Amino acid sequence: MNNLAPLTPEALDEYVSAIELPRRQKESGLDCDVVFRHGAYVGSVIRVYPSLDRAMDKARQHIASQEEKKLSVANGTLILASSLHLSKGRFSRSWHAPLGGLWGCLILADTFLPAFRQLLPLIPGIACCEVLRQEGGSTASIRWVNDVLLHGKKQAGFLIEGFRSPVYGENYHLLGFGLNLNNNSFPTDLQDSAVSFSQFLGHSVDISAFALSFLAKLRWSIGLLLFEEERWLARNGGGVYDEEHLLLRRWKELSDTVGKRVVFGYDVLQHPQYEAVVGAIANDGALILNHDDGTTSTEHSGEIRYL
Amino acid sequence: MSDEIDFDEILGKYHSDPYEYVDICAEHTGKIHFLVEEGSTVQAVSGEWNHIPGTPLFEITRERNPKKITAITNGVVSSLHSELEGRFVEAGEKLMVIRHPLKKKEIIECILKEVLYVFPAPERAKYFFSLDVQSRIEKKGARAVSVKPGDEIIIMSLMKRDTPVYYNGEKGVIHSVYFQPGVSVDQGAPLIGVCPSDRLPLIQKIITRVKADWDKNEEHSV
Secondary structure, three states: OOOOOOOOHHHHHHHHHHHHHHHHHHHOOOOHHHHHHHOOOOOOOEEEEEEEOOHHHHHHHHHHHHHHOOOOOOOOOEEEEEEEOOOEOHHHOEOOOOOOOEEEEEEEEOOOOHHHHOOOOHHHHHHHHHHHHHOOOOOOEEEOOOEEEEOOEEEEEEEEEEEEOOOOOOEEEEEEEEEOOOOOOOOHHHOOOEOOHHHHHOOOOOHHHHHHHHHHHHHHHHHHHHHHHHHHHHHOOOOOOOOOOHHHHHHHHHEOOOOOEEEEEOOOOOOOOEEEEEEEEOOOOOEEEEOOOOOEEEEOOOEEEEO | OOOOOOHHHHHHHHHHOOEEEEEEEOOOOEEEEEOOOOOOEEOOOEOOOOOEOOOEEEEEEEOOEEEEEEOOOOEEEEEEOHHHOOOEEOOOOEEEEEEEEOOHHHHHHHHHHHHOEEEEOOOOEEEEEOHHHHHHHHHHOHHHOEEOOOOEEEEEEEOOEEEEEEOOOOOEEEEEEOOOOOOEEOOOOEEEEEEOHHHHHHHHHHHHHHHHHHHHHHHHHO
16 A cells, blocks of 8 residues: 555645745745645545545545535545556546556535636646656656656646535535556556656655645645736626636646647547647647647647647 | 428418528627628538638627627628617617528428427537437437436437436427537527427328428429
8 A cells, every 4th residue: 555644634734834934935926825825725534435436436435525524525525445446547448557556536615707717627737747846857848738757747637627526516616636646557558658656767656645745736726817817806806707817828848749749639549630730729728729721729628649 | 399381381481481580599698790781691511521601791799809700601781780880788688680591401490490399409518318218219200208307308409417407398299300419509599399299190180281382482483
């Protein structure tokens, strides 16, 4: 079993105060205390399991059972497991989640305004890529929307699924994450496309230390999303949000997608649709693709592979 | 929805004016510069991936950020608020109307949208039937699939965020499907049209009548 025992809300609070907050204060000109206060609910409850079928399913069960007991669900609850038996990616693609990786699900109540909610999928990729770069993976990059790559191979994948609670009808975002850390063997069909961080580094990774850093960065980015939301409301209070969000700016710093020739498709492995060059990322996070005939298209949903 | 439909009135309306009038409004505040005139013919967005933009209609500039807005439907600019040229407008202000000529299929859809419960897209995104609904459609066809309020019928996919969409209209069967998997749907655009199963014969009657009437009319006009 992975040693996930040190991952407690108290340990996360301490890590944020002692390490992440001073780092952010040094790097950003923002009021970092306020940003972290906005994101403080992330990891307010951490439930660790030796193994699960799927963390997303466990999150759904947790929400349902809390409501059946007439209890509310703590926003920011984290479900972590040392291994998953029935894990899957999007489109029921296989996702290998044995011992050695970081697997879990973050429960987020849908308290975001629509324009800001749209940027939510950028967050886990940013958080993961930041830890990798900090810990020796200086070439880590994000492929739109949130695949994290090390030397072109996928080190981490994320998906967000909506869920309406069965009793109170509250909407949640279930942010599922799978990070390959010390798990060094992959099924044959994933060997060419997946990589673990320890394979990249050539030595093993302290999973709980990596996880604390990842969760602290999730706190920061979710805090930043809400911090900007508050600032925008104070400035404007309505209308269309069409600015480059600080999160998007950070995503662009960490991504190598713009300028790449790609194949695009909603399910790009099964149904590739067309090839184009990524011209830019729109302020709402959409992909702007330049076609060979000089025209452009904007895609808000789908996935790409680099050519 | 009434069981009694005045076919002659509905068909007469479309015969005398077989057009849809599409209002073109400012998407956000900004200064307007028109790129068409009243009477201009405009082309819709086209291409296999809808990647060839339609005719540029106007440019809207806010904070030195000009944005060219293009036509998504073909037709003729039937009216244009030329007095707004060079002026600052509010979001939602009507700028022009495009008169779009309707085809037979579009007329049937227009009529059906008046008599079906049309369930709209909550956000601009790509939409898919939920696994359960999709498997029932594959087995029996959409018109054999019944939906009721609270059912998870569709998955909205936006930037790798998949959100279930719950049906909130009247109970019935899925008569019309307006979206294609993998193709973006604008916010508010119809996703499905639902009708109570006991009214399906009436809907079928409308379709048959419109087709027959239109074909007859086209023969006469040849």
